[in-house]
Every structure is written in structure tokens, then in C-alpha cells.
Amino acid sequence: MLTLTCPYCGIKSDETELSPGGQAHLVRPDVESDDEAFESYLFLRPNPKGVHFERWRHSSGCGKWFHAARCTMTLEVFGTYSAQTSEPPEHIIATLDERRPNWRQVPE
Amino acid sequence: MSDPQTALGGQTASGLVELSEATPRGMISLRGDLNDATLKSSVEKLTGTEFPGIGQVSAGQQSAACWMSPDELMIFVSHQERYEALTALRDTLTNQHVLIEDMSDARAIICLKGDLCRDVLGKLTPADLRASILPPGRLRRTRLGQVPAAFWFRDETKAEVLCFRSVAKYVFDLLEMASSGPPLR
Ligand SMILES: [Zn+2]
Numbered sequence: 001m002l003t004l005t006c007p008y009c010g011i012k013s014d015e016t017e018l019s020p021g022g023q024a025h026l027v028r029p030d031v032e033s034d035d036e037a038f039e040s041y042l043f044l045r046p047n048p049k050g051v052h053f054e055r056w057r058h059s060s061g062c063g064k065w066f067h068a069a070r071c072t073m074t075l076e077v078f079g080t081y082s083a084q085t086s087e088p089p090e091h092i093i094a095t096l097d098e099r100r101p102n103w104r105q106v107p108e
Numbered sequence: 109m110s111d112p113q114t115a116l117g118g119q120t121a122s123g124l125v126e127l128s129e130a131t132p133r134g135m136i137s138l139r140g141d142l143n144d145a146t147l148k149s150s151v152e153k154l155t156g157t158e159f160p161g162i163g164q165v166s167a168g169q170q171s172a173a174c175w176m177s178p179d180e181l182m183i184f185v186s187h188q189e190r191y192e193a194l195t196a197l198r199d200t201l202t203n204q205h206v207l208i209e210d211m212s213d214a215r216a217i218i219c220l221k222g223d224l225c226r227d228v229l230g231k232l233t234p235a236d237l238r239a240s241i242l243p244p245g246r247l248r249r250t251r252l253g254q255v256p257a258a259f260w261f262r263d264e265t266k267a268e269v270l271c272f273r274s275v276a277k278y279v280f281d282l283l284e285m286a287s288s289g290p291p292l293r
Contacts, residue, residue: 008178009163009249014234017250060251062177 002070007080009062021055024067025087049073051096051103053088056080069096112187115216115276123287125222127280130268134190135215136183138197140206142175150200154193155183165247165260174247174260174270182270187212216276218283220267229259229267231286239264253282 002015023045029037052072057065067085069078069092078095081088088096096103112132120128140147148159151173160166160175172184185193190212197208220228226237235242235250242248244261251257257271257279271279 011163011248012236016234060256061249062180064177 002075002077004056004068004070004077004080006058006061006064007066007082008058008064011058011061013058013061017058017060019057019059021057021065024053024055027086051078051100055083071100112212115273116218116280119280121280121284121287123284124224124289125220125228125287127283127287128219128221129276129280130217130219132187133212133217134185134187134193135211136185136190136193136197137176137209137211138181138183138206139179140201140204142179142181144204147201147204147206150197151181151183154185154196163246163248165245167245167262174258176247176249176258182211214273216271216273216279218269218271218276218280220269220283221265223265224287225261225265225267228283228286229269232282233257252279255279 003012004015004018005012026041029041050071050073052070054068054070055065056068057063065083066080067083067088068080069088070076071078076099078099079092081092114129114132116129118129118131120126138147138151142148152159155166155168155171155173157166157168157171157173160173160181162178163175165172165174167184170186170189174182174184176182183193190210194208194210201208226239229235229252230237232252233250235248242261244263247258247260249256249258252269252271255271255275255278257269259267259269261267269279269283
């Protein structure tokens, strides 16, 4: 079972109290970009077996969106953090560097 | 004035715990900047208790302030005084972005009484109900069965469940079912 701690209310929430919001930190292509870039933004995800950054909403709780970094293979949770950011914070990066030194290598 | 009608008409049931719908209560939802000094002092003045910390219920004699989210409080006042309370808040919090709404008729409260409150609630929610995690005075928003609900313990033998009025019957039936059967210990 997946348990994530909401960074806003501090409650350890069971997966059934949360709503998934998909991959985090996606960057929407601007108006100048081509169809391929927009297709990639809408539909194409690397989906590696391992480290994911995700959006979750504490729906049966405080109602806030937050971010989580976790491993989809082992269900290890590296941390949760505020939604008011466009990239993972330093302490999450530090944890990942320690726990999964190769986490930046995205499969082809 | 017409008589207030609660969702369940004061329904009661007895089993492992005593269940009863609470008598009419004034419930005011306040959304805004919970770090604002004026907001804090006006809530304290209204409830006569301290401003609640994260996840806390700050309860006085008649009234209470419940921390619902980083920008939301639920304030309990006596049913008769809810309009006065609304006016008092609206008159004080004029220069900031807030939402102050009377939710008294949109929510239901079901009271649990007995030694097995934690056991009964534990059948219906994934929340961690250990007293060390959820001591009296702490509010837990979660789900009961299929619907959102919140609960808190006044003391070890008294708990209150807060839910949407539209699902009050479902929540009461759930609790009644969880409360039936042979003693757990
Ligand atoms: Zn939360």
C-alpha cells in the first residue's frame, strides 16, 4: 500500500485518501512550438521503472495538491513537497542522489 | 422563526458505542490567510479559545475552531448565535480576501460515546487512530466508507464525526453497522 505524507497538513495518507494527478513538472510548450512538441507534452511520458515525480491531491483531507518523489518499482517514497514549485527541491534531490545515484538516466 | 431541522432529526442508535446526531449547531466556514493577525484575533474573540494549530481543534465551552486546511477553518458556535458570529466576522475582516459562509444546514454531526469509539471508527477509515497519533483535540479529515468525513475526539470516550448533510444517512448507517455485533474485547 502506498502512504504519502501531505506536506500541508502533515497527515500520513493512505492511497485511497488521495487522488493521482500524473507526472509532475511538465513544461507546456509555448505557442511557437510545433505539433510534435505539443503531442509530447500531452501524451508522451518516459514512464521509467524507478524514480517518478508525481502530482497528488489530498482529496479526502485538506484538499491541497502536492508533489511526491517515489520509486514505482519498490514503492519507496523519497519525499513529498509543496506544489508551489516547478522543480524538485534540494532535499529531495539529495535523497535521490543518495538512494538512487543513477536516477537522472532516463531510458530511451 | 421556524425550527431548525437537522439531517437525521436527532437519530440515535446503541451498540458497541452510543450514536446520536448532534443537536443543531452553528457551523461557519472561514477561508482566508490563517497567518493574518486580524483574522486570528477575530476568531479567538469569537470562540473564546486559542487559535488552532495545524490539524487542531481548539474547543471552548460552546464554541470551537477546527483547522481544516492551510487556508480554511470550521468554526462551531451555538446555533442561535450563528448570525451574530457571521456578522462579527464579516465586519472585522473587511480589508482582506476571505470567504465566510454559514454551513450549519450543509453539514451533519454524529456523536459517538463509549470506550470503543476508536474501534468502531477503525472499521470504516484508513486513518491511523492510535491515541498517540490522534489524541483528543486533533481533527482528522479522511473518508468513512465511500465518503469524505472528519472526526475528532473531545476525550477518550467522546468523538464527533462531521460530514456533508447529503451523506448523513449513509454515514449514520455505516457507523450503526460498525457499532453492531459482539463486543470486540
Ligand atoms: Zn493535506
